[in-house]
Amino acid sequence: LVWLLVLSLAWLGPALGGEEEDGEVVAEEEEEEEEEEEDMVSDELGEEDGVLVLHEHNFARALSEHRLLLVEFYAPWCGHCQRLAPAFAQAAAALRNESSPARLGKVDATARVALANEFGITSYPTLKLFRDGNRTHPLAYSGRMDTEGIVHWLRRRAGPSTTLLQDTAAATAFISSQDLVVVGFFKVGWHGSGGGGEIWAVAAGTHKLALQDLGSEAAQVFDEVASEVVDVPFGVAEVAELFQAYGLSADTICLFKKYDEGRTDFPVDLAQGLDAAELTRLLRVHSLELVMEFTNETSDQIFSAKIPHHMLLFLNKSASAQLVLQDGFRAAAGAFRGEVLFVVVDVTGYGADVLPFFGLTPTDAPTLCLVKMENNRKYRMDQDTFSDTAIRTFVQAVLDGKVKPHLLSADPPEDWDARPVKVLVGKTFEQVAFDETKNVFVKFYAPWCSHCQAMAAAWEELGERYKDHEDIVIAKLDATANELENLTINGFPTLHYFPAGPGRKMIEYKSARDVETFSKFLENGGTLPEEPPAVSEVPPPQGQGPPRAPWQL
Secondary structure (H helix, E strand, C coil): CCCCCCCCCCCCCCCCCCCCCCHHHHHHHHHHHHHHHHHHHCCCCEEECCEEECCCCCHHHHHHHCCEEEEEEECCCCHHHHHHHHHHHHHHHHHHHCCCCEEEEEEECCCCHHHHHHCCCCCCCEEEEEECCCCCCCEECCCCCCHHHHHHHHHHHHCCCEEEECCHHHHHHHHHCCCEEEEEECCCCCCCCCCCCEEEEECCCCCEEEHHHCCCHHHHHHHHHHHHCCCCCEEEECCHHHHHHCCCCCCEEEEEECCCCCEEEEECECCCECCHHHHHHHHHHHHCCCEEECCCCCHHHHHHCCCCEEEEEEECCCCHHHHCHHHHHHHHHHHHCCCEEEEEEECCCHHHHHHHHHCCCHHHCCEEEEEECCCCEEEECCCCCCCHHHHHHHHHHHHCCCCCCCCCCCCCCCCCCCCCEEEECHHHHHHHHCCCCCEEEEEEECCCCHHHHHHHHHHHHHHHHCCCCCCEEEEEEECCCCCCCCCCCCCCCEEEEECCCCCCEEEEECCCCCHHHHHHHHHCCCCECCECCCEEECCCCCCCCCCCCCCCC
């Protein structure tokens, strides 16, 4: 999430037992290892917690015996994999209990290197779906990493993704069955040929029609979207009765919801047709409530919608005087649907954890802040009024580029330059990094980042090595507490070298993170023989005020 800090996962190594003195026990262990090796050579399909254990010798058999096989490629030490394991096993049990044709399997990608290489595994966990024994074109998993998400995602691929609505009664029942449903209205002919995969299911009936029977490419794109957006029911209508009942005369996608405006229509452009990615985006955007509350349950929805701006109202929901501010906030939201997502953040509830990343405390509520998601720039609104007119005016001014971002900066420590590694903050970065008489090497880090912690000793040693070089400065900056106007940090740690001289030059360091390589880089003036540097120029900050570091997680 863009404004919620996710702690780095712990590296879990293998558990080490004590020394074994009993020769008989050692012999038994050796026999067990030999048996395990024999099992791996066999094509037998073993299981752990209902999940198939796969390797090079039984993978082909698993594909041949299971029409739908979702495989997790994992690493035993991976924290994300460890957290996924219970949910993956529960999903396997749920699918088996409902007699689904889908099965789950797993591959230890660190031990089964041939399989990992064959399927291009570069991160963990990676989930791929193999269909009808096809080994060459697996489908990348795109659902949520929890039990419900996995089960729903596979159900859409194991059965019908869309319900065919044949009359008004069926449509009414379908639309009222959930808080949110999607219905595609297509003027196409339906003629059962039985020639292809069965996709559409008739409501309250057993007859099915093949996707190839559709005479509309738009309807086929609609089905593709339905198979991916697994948390919303999809229906399809083509009879004239339903077009008339819902006031339609042309192909249209309708989103029905039991909140806000109740219904949103997306007419199909006959010339351009439907674009799956754009339709998915529109459905995600308009599925959200006009004003969302930031909670554990809604955070995935808020960020997966990919809305470019978030307008946040920080308030204390236990203070009745602040609750009324939501009225003006809601009144302003409608004008920016799809461009700006309006979110209420309770500073005494789930939203308390994000306050430090906005430089706020609970006592600062009520506060309004707009975030540009592409660069995480934050814009504070004047707190004199919370009227809908004032909010609309402020949001439009930000969109028009007429408001300067609010940049965070910690206060510089009194002894910031007393140690070999200088401690920079937003207020001091500009004068140090772009000192034309110095070559400045800066580590941008996050206090919680395990990679940053791992290289901390090397960076301190580097500072000690160059502490007496008048033209070289080794420094560090906490990029979670400081923001810079014209420099965005996309990951931790990030290392930038600012060479002496005019021009505000900057070189990003991307080589080995050890003292000797760092030294070679510095001695060669910011370059390594085997890797030409990527030199860029940093524009100066606009206007007055100290430069600060960007908000990044």
